[in-house]
Amino acid sequence: MSDIIKTLCPYCGVGCGLEVLPPAQAGRPTTRASDGVPIWQVRGDRDHPSSQGMVCVKGATIAESLHKDRLRYPMMRRSLDEPFERASWDEALDRIASEIQKISVTDGPDGVCMYGSGQFQTEDYYVAQKLLKGCLGTNNFDANSRLCMSSAVAGYIQSFGADGPPCSYDDLDVTDCAFLIGTNTAECHPILFNRFRKHHKKSRAIKLIVVDPRRTQTAEAADLHLAINPGTDIDLLHGIAYFLMQRGKIDPEFIEECTSGFSAYAEVVQHYTPEVVSRRCGISISDLKKAAVWWGESDSVLSLWSMGINQSAEGTAKVRSIINLHLMTNQIGRPGAGPFSLTGQPNAMGGREAGGLSHLLPGYRLVGNAQHRAEVEAFWGVPAGRIAAKPGRTAWDMITGLESGDVKLIWVAATNPVVSMPDIDRTKAAFRKSPFTVYQDAYFPTEMSAYAHVLLPASQFSEKTGVMVNSERRVTVCPAFRTPPGEARPDWEIFAEVGRRLGFAKQFSFNNAAEVYAEFAQITRGRPCDQSGLSHGFLRSDGPKQWPYPKGKTVSSERLYTDLRFHTADGRAKFAALHSRGLAEPPDDRYPLVLTNGRLYGHWHTQSRTGRIPKLVKMHPEPFLEIHPKDAARIGVQDREWVEVRSRRGTARFPVTITQGIAPGTVFVPMHWGELWAEQAEANAMTHSAACPDSKQPELKACAVQLVPVAAIKVQADAEHHKYSLQSARG
Structure with a gap:
């Protein structure tokens, strides 16, 4: 139909193709928003190679927000x-x-x-x-x-000599082992996760390893869920490397010819024995070993990560530790393999x-x-x-x-x-x-x-x-x-x-x-992200393309580093010999819990759009705090009762959701609610500004907190008010 517009979803970094149709079209009823305004119809674009016609609830409802509460004039x-x-x-x-x-x-x-x-x-x-x-x-x-993916940028630059995820979504369809760490892909990048799950269900030989302190929707689908303690990602990654080295599951020829710095890295890894890693991460040695065996025995391993890795005071070191595993096992530059950061926006x-x-x-x-x-x-x-x-x-x-x-x-x-x-x-x-x-x-x-x-x-x-x-x-x-x-x-x-x-x-x-993009494309000529062969007109007529796409090119660049040469001065990828430093703000006697935060499936960032779409608000009507039963019992709170969360910087209040799906010692709140959408429910009232020294990305995913039942606060306040009243009466 001639009036179909092909475009891209404006939410997450998956980049799903959309088809948009006018609100009124012959032979088709007009679709209206909840306030009665005619809206454009949105559906997945089957021709878009990234999403293949799939679309999540946010993309499907995007048109409902376009006319609401708009700033119209300066x-x-x-x-x-x-x-x-x-x-x-x-x-x-x-x-x-x-x-x-x-x-x-x-x-x-x-x-x-x-x-x-x-x-x-x-x-x-x-x-x-x-x-x-x-x-x-x-x-x-x-x-x-800077708050989203700057650690991935720094990690790619330091390891490969240039930024740029080397993988393709097609790798999700052919990998033997997907290693997901610091990403709740099922909720945050749902179309990608659905695409992998179709492949995952084809054979029990295809493995999914998920690393997350929470048993998220992503972890529910895993063959192995490693619920590590917050801040111990590098310990885990080095622990996997230890097993791979001990069992000879590395590629010495690739390491010798295509990399540098391996010996220093190998010396660091020797400090991360199974016993040490098990104790620090809070997981069993058998699960650690299983993850290493699956990585080492898979022909192709695809790692994916997002904010749980990047938003850390050692975010760049975490990214490079993931890349290290790919380099030592030659898992890069070919189908189904590589270190793949998922952008949030x-x-x-x-x-x-x-x-x-x-x-x-x-x-x-x-x-x-x-x-x-x-x-x-x-x-x-x-x-x-x-x-x-x-x-x-x-x-x-x-x-x-x-x-x-x-x-x-x-x-x-x-x-x-x-x-x-x-x-x-x-x-x-x-x-x-x-x-x-x-x-x-x-x-x-x-x-x-x-x-x-x-x-x-x-x-x-x-x-x-x-x-x-x-x-x-x-x-x-x-x-x-x-x-x-x-x-x-x-x-x-x-x-x-x-x-x-x-x-x-x-x-x-x-x-x-189009003129702006034409100028930009020319400034990329000869650079790793070369787009000099692209233009608005070409992209409209020929469809989306993966860079590098220099002038004269005829096909997309599906993967980077297929020739195993990198953008460093000597063409070699660089290992990183870095020890784990842990959380910038670890728990202590006064603040004994670690607060983490993240997205929910139906909301986006701070709700400027999604908070104005009734279907999405109904999905997630209010913020909450997830807590393990042991921690709930320790502070004396029941399901749906309210707690006040206190850090060294600020406070917020949430009803609790008691669940076995989060590790003891860790609590979770969603990050979407600002003061326009809920009272005193801002996740970042508690977080701190400590940042990765290389990427300058703040550690938004972990801070030390204490919880106090709101009922106890009220009792204390009533007692203090009664005491003050008595003193006033006597005075």
């Missing part, structure tokens, strides 16, 4: 105590440009920051890099991808390619590399030396910069940091100190809008054309198919217009998103 105010007033685009953009000019003169470009999002399209990312890094001369662009991959973190430049270049800076400066037509030689502020550095007064302007777009950042009370206090905050989003209100001086209405999925790249490096063009509400504009157009007002008309002379 709004401004002088202080956070004043109400917003509607403004014209000229007024809003002139004010932003004026503030940037003033700060650049009085404080220098380091006083300006932008915090972006893995929900940007590649064109949005690219224009933002050009504006800040190329024209303004500050590398202070970071994105919520729809275009976090595209952001990496566009240089969308404070230490990156477009085309998998690095800020710290003088040649890379010179290449980009020449391409952008900016003076030599314009791009600063040191990385800019990371997401958390922006918060501390607001605290110290060094950050004078922060521009937040397509993300909600006052819910998603660690140590949320501190984050909110920092934003309250901000001299000037621009907030650019599609929805209003969100929690972040309360901290803005200027609000800019952004068009979103369905309303702008651009490219997104999923976890298997597959590039898909997503067309606009509906009119943005009010005066909403694409993010890249907003950035470009500010650039023109700052005097950079030549650098921002784009007429449409």
